[in-house]
Amino acid sequence: MGSSAPQPDLTSRVLRHERALVAASLAGLAALAWWYLAERAALASSTMSEPPFGALVVMWWLMMVAMMLPSAAPAVLLYSRVREMRNRDSAIAQTWVFLAGYLGVWLLFSIGAAIVQLLLVGPSMSLDNRFAQGAVLVVAGLYQLSPVKSACVRECRSPAQFISRHWRSGTIGAVQLGVRHGLYCLGCCWMLMVLLFVGGVMNLLWVIALTGIVAVEKLVPGGPQVGRLAGVALAAWGVVKLAGF
Numbered sequence: 001m002g003s004s005a006p007q008p009d010l011t012s013r014v015l016r017h018e019r020a021l022v023a024a025s026l027a028g029l030a031a032l033a034w035w036y037l038a039e040r041a042a043l044a045s046s047t048m049s050e051p052p053f054g055a056l057v058v059m060w061w062l063m064m065v066a067m068m069l070p071s072a073a074p075a076v077l078l079y080s081r082v083r084e085m086r087n088r089d090s091a092i093a094q095t096w097v098f099l100a101g102y103l104g105v106w107l108l109f110s111i112g113a114a115i116v117q118l119l120l121v122g123p124s125m126s127l128d129n130r131f132a133q134g135a136v137l138v139v140a141g142l143y144q145l146s147p148v149k150s151a152c153v154r155e156c157r158s159p160a161q162f163i164s165r166h167w168r169s170g171t172i173g174a175v176q177l178g179v180r181h182g183l184y185c186l187g188c189c190w191m192l193m194v195l196l197f198v199g200g201v202m203n204l205l206w207v208i209a210l211t212g213i214v215a216v217e218k219l220v221p222g223g224p225q226v227g228r229l230a231g232v233a234l235a236a237w238g239v240v241k242l243a244g245f
Helices: 010-016 018-044 053-085 095-121 130-144 147-157 159-166 170-194 204-219 223-243
Strands: none
Touching: 018 053, 018 204, 053 095, 053 159, 053 170, 053 204, 095 170, 130 147, 130 170, 130 223, 147 159, 147 170, 147 204, 147 223, 159 170, 170 204, 204 223
């Protein structure tokens, strides 16, 4: 009787399709975050009570996951591809370690945003003062035109160059790589996130609009030019608010 070829075990099959699993997981995580935002926005429209600090942090973090994960997906999937090309070398940490470093940066941002909301904004979840709104819009618009913004956008738009330039092996190296990528994304988008205090933290249409700007800047040909045009528009809008028109 001839011997049959050994069948790959479940672990081998899972590893062979790791990148597809990562992509599906990213899509599922982003979808769950958007579902949470929709539910939270509906709740916010029916009550003016401010959630406790811990709930605010969770709210902001899931909002950052929803807004940032789609445009960060190319870098996450590229990291997974590197693992695949190197036959899942044990010196290369799993993709989730890289992702944890990235999302950790946005968790820290979310803690800061929650503190600002508690101290300066309150249960309305948006700035009520016209001058404060105008000032934030002008600063956000000018930041869109700044060299720091341009440098961060270049890093976010070139995940292959970023990973090859900053690659580190091991678990700590993967965390550091994820944190570094998160810091570039934070440098690219933090003022756009601050604009949530202008349009309303739980204003779903405003959240979608800002997510669209982020995605276009990072993923679409000519995205940086669109970002600069958005900066001019934001600054002009701020000047109009400050002038009282």
